[in-house]
Amino acid sequence: MRLKHALFLIVLMLFVAPALAQDDLPYAALTDCWMELPDGIVDGQNIECGYLVVPEDRSDPNSPTVELAYAILYASAEPYKPDPVIYLAGGPGGNAVADLDTWMEMPYLLDRDFILLDQRGTGYSLPSLNCPELEETGDGSTEACRERLLAEGINLQAYNSAENAADVADLRVVLGYDEWNLYGISYGTRLALTVMRDYPEGVRSVVLDSVYPPEIESWEQYGRNTVVVFDKLFQACAADAACSEAYPDLEASFYISVQDLDAQPAEYAIIDPDTGNGIEVSLTGQALIDRVFQLLYSSESIPFLPWVIDQIAGGNYAALDDLESGLLLEEGFRQPTDSEDISDSEGMNLSVECQEEVAFNDEAAALANVPAEPAALYENSVNSIRSTFADCRIWDVAAANAIETQPVVSDIPTLVVAGEFDPITPAEWAASAASTLPNSTFLVFPGGGHGVIDLNQCTQDIMQAFLDAPTQTPDAGCIAEMGAPLWALP
Numbered sequence: 001m002r003l004k005h006a007l008f009l010i011v012l013m014l015f016v017a018p019a020l021a022q023d024d025l026p027y028a029a030l031t032d033c034w035m036e037l038p039d040g041i042v043d044g045q046n047i048e049c050g051y052l053v054v055p056e057d058r059s060d061p062n063s064p065t066v067e068l069a070y071a072i073l074y075a076s077a078e079p080y081k082p083d084p085v086i087y088l089a090g091g092p093g094g095n096a097v098a099d100l101d102t103w104m105e106m107p108y109l110l111d112r113d114f115i116l117l118d119q120r121g122t123g124y125s126l127p128s129l130n131c132p133e134l135e136e137t138g139d140g141s142t143e144a145c146r147e148r149l150l151a152e153g154i155n156l157q158a159y160n161s162a163e164n165a166a167d168v169a170d171l172r173v174v175l176g177y178d179e180w181n182l183y184g185i186s187y188g189t190r191l192a193l194t195v196m197r198d199y200p201e202g203v204r205s206v207v208l209d210s211v212y213p214p215e216i217e218s219w220e221q222y223g224r225n226t227v228v229v230f231d232k233l234f235q236a237c238a239a240d241a242a243c244s245e246a247y248p249d250l251e252a253s254f255y256i257s258v259q260d261l262d263a264q265p266a267e268y269a270i271i272d273p274d275t276g277n278g279i280e281v282s283l284t285g286q287a288l289i290d291r292v293f294q295l296l297y298s299s300e301s302i303p304f305l306p307w308v309i310d311q312i313a314g315g316n317y318a319a320l321d322d323l324e325s326g327l328l329l330e331e332g333f334r335q336p337t338d339s340e341d342i343s344d345s346e347g348m349n350l351s352v353e354c355q356e357e358v359a360f361n362d363e364a365a366a367l368a369n370v371p372a373e374p375a376a377l378y379e380n381s382v383n384s385i386r387s388t389f390a391d392c393r394i395w396d397v398a399a400a401n402a403i404e405t406q407p408v409v410s411d412i413p414t415l416v417v418a419g420e421f422d423p424i425t426p427a428e429w430a431a432s433a434a435s436t437l438p439n440s441t442f443l444v445f446p447g448g449g450h451g452v453i454d455l456n457q458c459t460q461d462i463m464q465a466f467l468d469a470p471t472q473t474p475d476a477g478c479i480a481e482m483g484a485p486l487w488a489l490p
Helices: 003-008 097-103 142-152 161-177 188-199 218-239 241-246 249-265 285-295 304-313 318-325 345-358 363-368 375-393 427-434 457-466 478-482
Strands: 026-032 049-054 065-073 081-088 111-115 180-186 202-210 265-269 277-282 412-420 440-443
Touching: 003 285, 026 161, 026 188, 049 161, 065 097, 065 161, 065 478, 081 161, 081 188, 097 111, 111 161, 142 345, 142 375, 161 188, 161 345, 180 188, 188 202, 202 427, 202 457, 218 241, 218 285, 218 304, 218 363, 218 375, 241 304, 249 285, 249 304, 249 375, 265 318, 265 427, 277 285, 277 318, 285 375, 304 318, 345 375, 345 412, 363 375, 412 427, 427 440, 440 457
Parallel strands: 081 111, 081 180, 180 202, 202 412, 412 440
Antiparallel strands: 026 049, 049 065, 065 111, 265 277
């Protein structure tokens, strides 16, 4: 452990903390790391794990506490820079600490400490707002999760971006860093923006990757954005001579497959790559839309989508599973990992989304804004919108303060990046956030999906240049060489 952190941390036997006076908080307590550590990483030497203990509800002097899991991966290069990077995961509800191994060897992390924080209600943090009820089949599961969490004494209203941002600010002070760099992806960008607004002290620079800014009405735009991203995929293939020759009727083929699979779902078997056991799969047309939509998150998967759509049209439905499992991807791509089996926190997602987004979106407007064509996408978007608003009526949290719908204005140096094919946080949202950040650089990465700063050497070099000199515009000339996706051909 570095000495300065030893001076700031209180090493305690950890347990679910009783209510403490607000004056006693926050504090940090070291603990053994929860997750399996990668080779060469030794607990207590080049990594340390702990809990940050803070009030659940800072507006209540008698609030119980919550324990937020964090891990510090110490810089491996010498000399190391004194300003670490803290990663703010997406979701809301995503975990960070369990995925430590996905960040190993990132060049921009070698000379800086890297901090992973499981936000309140997520990952290894206590209490957890994970909802096993929502991972099972059956009606009423949202209500069942809510009732269980309330019975456990959890204040669902206290799980929001404002409290989350206060947690982040407290962590910097408790760990003894004079300043640090925020790095948020997806919902993590909204959290970073909230920190910039409420707790700018000690924030040296900010990286916003795939931005979810507070000023947009995401659900009122959902149907239009879904049509736009599918159109982008089909048009990009049509604009490429080799792709259009290989798949001349890609768009029509996709929607015919959706229609056919909704009329008669495909039943087929695949081999589970983790267990080697056979699995029976049923694929409907609406499920095909959902799964292709999810694959558009992955920059590495996008070039394979025309081939997979063509395979499905020919009856090879397992091609979709092969792409999802990573079997089609070239070696060397960093893949998402759930090796620690830490589920995303559905309860945290509902608390944040229902307070800060759905409460300020109009369901009738959201439904009216869904384009009527293609009919299959219309049905898919309408179902998603209705389901989300229904879940929020069940979750029953009050609307957040209206400030959570306003653009954030800040002069903190900020790198704002977006992916061309991002299905859930389109580039225009990133542009909106950048428009009120006068010291920002806004870049769109061709061929990128969702979460693009690690797309390739070019994007990583831009990240490194920005962290080293955030007040200077990073050289982004390499973007011109990225071009369109290298489509997988038959």
